[in-house]
């Protein structure tokens with residue numbers, strides 16, 4: 001018996017936990033943590049199920065072509081060869097004009113798609129397709145892109161090694177990002193405080209110094225309320241705000257517009273904002289980067305000023321004064337009313353934050369999956385801005401990343417082509433600016449040619465029939481596609497509509513590059529080329545292999561490094577000084593000698609139009625949107641028929657709609673659950689373990705009741721993605737209306753939808 005140990009990392013979710021695989025006679029038998037790896041402290045149950053995943057009987061192992069009509073119960077799959085399969089797909093792609101050709105990709109945060117994410121984008125862009133379906137609006141958009149309107153970049157990462165207080169807001173890393181959960185626990189042991197904001201007392205909320213239980217969707221109100229308490233107590237970083245944020249910039253009271261240099265004199269600089277100098281009692285222009293500290297003027301943050309302009313006097317107030325006024329509308333009593341959090345707990349949270357700086361925070365889907373996500377996110381970002389901890393030691397830091405070549409090819413799509421992206425016209429400040437579209441918009445285009453027809457779709461995973469809310473036209477759209485090719489591991493509900501099924505190998509059977517493991521400066525400097533633990537099963541291939549082969553067939557070899565993935569990898573690595581060979585010789589990975597500096601804005605400014613952290617976004621104002629954060633109640637409010645609030649969450653056993661077919665995991669979570677308060681259950685005659693029905697104005701699903709005394713009696717938490725269970729039970733997304741969405745990002749009410757629960761009588 002030949003036993004081999006192989007170092008790698010688990011690629012199944014964003015955590016990318018360092019691991020060691022055991023391979024006996026070419027068979028993967030187990031996977032264990034790699035304690036020498038920066039994210040290798042622990043593995044979750046999904047990694048433990050790796051052998052079952054590789055050898056699962058349900059896997060697709062050969063390319064297959066449909067032989068029956070799309071509405072037939074059985075597609076009549078016919079096995080074909082790779083050459084025939086890819087030639088068929090290439091012919092269909094060549095025949096479709098670029099905007100009629102769409103791509104789709106599974107989330108790289110909850111699958112191993114990160115391996116090929118960049119290459120699939122490169123292919124779409126080389127084809128000049130403006131449309132790529134990606135769950136970003138409900139996922140990472142609100143932490144990686146939307147914060148750019150405040151910070152000029154994403155939220156960065158808590159500097160756990162130096163932080164004084166951690167705020168986890170709608171983020172449960174114990175279930176979803178093990179390496180962050182470990183980092184939080186280490187920081188807590190060192191003495192850092194922990195505040196968790198979550199309607200459920202899940203994961204680290206159990207050991208937090210303070211657990212705040214907001215009503216789902218009320219996060220914006222809480223953020224403004226906390227900001228109010230910090231402002232009222234003057235426990236904010238005045239110097240940071242005056243020098244590095246737009247807080248002192250004057251806004252005209254009548255128009256809500258920022259004043260600029262041209263307002264002070266006809267030959268003034270219109271690119272410079274204006275602030276009130278308290279020392280001279282005069283308005284002055286304000287450079288993005290402040291002059292040396294000695295010459296610093298004392299710029300007003302509060303008050304109302306009369307500024308002389310060539311067109312007469314204008315009444316102005318600093319941005320900060322206007323922001324403070326918005327926050328003042330949220331005293332603890334009102335937060336308690338709207339968010340359901342007792343006033344003394346709101347006060348306690350503000351105190352904990354102010355007493356334990358530096359503050360760091362992480363927020364993810366708990367605050368993102370709402371139709372008010374953009375504004376809630378801005379409110380949280382603004383609250384964080386007050387502390388002055390951004391990019392400071394112990395705050396949220398942008399750690400230095402391994403320098404890799406940019407290979408996604410975003411700039412191959414011209415601005416004119418980009419404007420054709422589905423949803424771009426309605427949401428130019430959201431994901432469509434990167435070509436990322438929602439299924440709602442895709443399906444409308446397919447079914448109603450609105451605003452133009454889409455006829456051909458190539459998807460690398462992504463189970464959007466399950467993971468997206470109820471979009472009208474779900475089935476009709478996929479049926480009407482002229483051609484749909486799907487690269488998958490298993491036959492998902494979407495596969496029923498595919499013309500061509502391409503077998504993909506699991507991450508355990510293919511190589512993958514991870515440049516940076518995110519959770520600390522050291523982890524972010526770590527680069528690893530994960531080896532294939534075992535050979536690919538059947539004729540399955542990696543997504544990257546498929547993309548490169550297709551590119552060659554489409555005459556795009558030149559854009560794809562001669563069609564050679566190895567040459568492409570070398571080119572991608574070149575700026576880092578690494579080579580594929582060097583990485584293969586160091587299977588545990590290589591730590592680059594990168595240094596992370598703090599407060600990099602002092603050198604570079606923030607990547608916003610003003611060069612400063614922006615409480616007021618003139619870009620959003622120009623787009624007719626509110627330039628300042630606010631709390632916007634969800635459009636969907638509970639009422640007499642649907643008095644409860646439906647939310648969802650993730651569990652350690654599964655990623656989204658996957659893995660239900662693996663017995664090791666299924667034993668640990670055999671059936672779809674719905675969590676509810678014992679009083680809510682009692683009123684309805686429901687007992688622990690009963691099958692119940694959850695209903696919304698969109699439909700009904702079944703699930704097993706699990707009683708949880710820590711929930712608010714009005715909150716119900718269901719699951720989604722249970723397609724491998726009879727009768728569509730447990731699929732909460734069938735209950736949610738995909739026509740309700742955030743006006744900027746397109747995010748949906750996956751966490752905040754009115755519902756009712758009833759016992760199912762036998």
Ligand SMILES: Nc1nc2c(c(=O)[nH]1)N[C@H]1C(S)=C(S)[C@@H](COP(=O)(O)OP(=O)(O)OC[C@H]3O[C@@H](n4cnc5c(=O)[nH]c(N)nc54)[C@H](O)[C@@H]3O)O[C@H]1N2
Nearest residue numbers: 109110170171172176216217364365366649650654655656
């Ligand atoms: N096991 C597992 N891990 C995963 C994934 C997976 O599917 N399974 N998916 C990966 C992906 S793609 C992502 S995006 C991440 C997501 O990672 P997380 O954001 O941590 O995922 P969730 O558990 O869905 O949501 C976090 C918490 O938000 C809470 N919540 C619900 N509604 C609200 C609300 O209105 N306000 C607030 N403040 N909180 C609310 C939930 O109770 C939950 O505990 O996880 C990644 N990791």
Ligand SMILES: Nc1nc2c(c(=O)[nH]1)N[C@H]1C(S)=C(S)[C@@H](COP(=O)(O)OP(=O)(O)OC[C@H]3O[C@@H](n4cnc5c(=O)[nH]c(N)nc54)[C@H](O)[C@@H]3O)O[C@H]1N2
Nearest residue numbers: 106107111135139460461462463467487648656657720750
């Ligand atoms: N109600 C509700 N809905 C949600 C969420 C929620 O919290 N609540 N979370 C949302 C979030 S955060 C996200 S990111 C989306 C996720 O939505 P999706 O990106 O659609 O994720 P999955 O549903 O897990 O589907 C992934 C599919 O890709 C396949 N796959 C896995 N690995 C590979 C691979 O390496 N190659 C290929 N070709 N295929 C692969 C899997 O078999 C699976 O069928 O769901 C969203 N939906």
Ligand code: SF4
Nearest residue numbers: 010013016017044047
């Ligand atoms: S948390 Fe689990 S699934 Fe995610 S990378 Fe770590 S071991 Fe894999």
Ligand SMILES: [Mo]
Nearest residue numbers: 107109139140
């Ligand atoms: Mo996600």
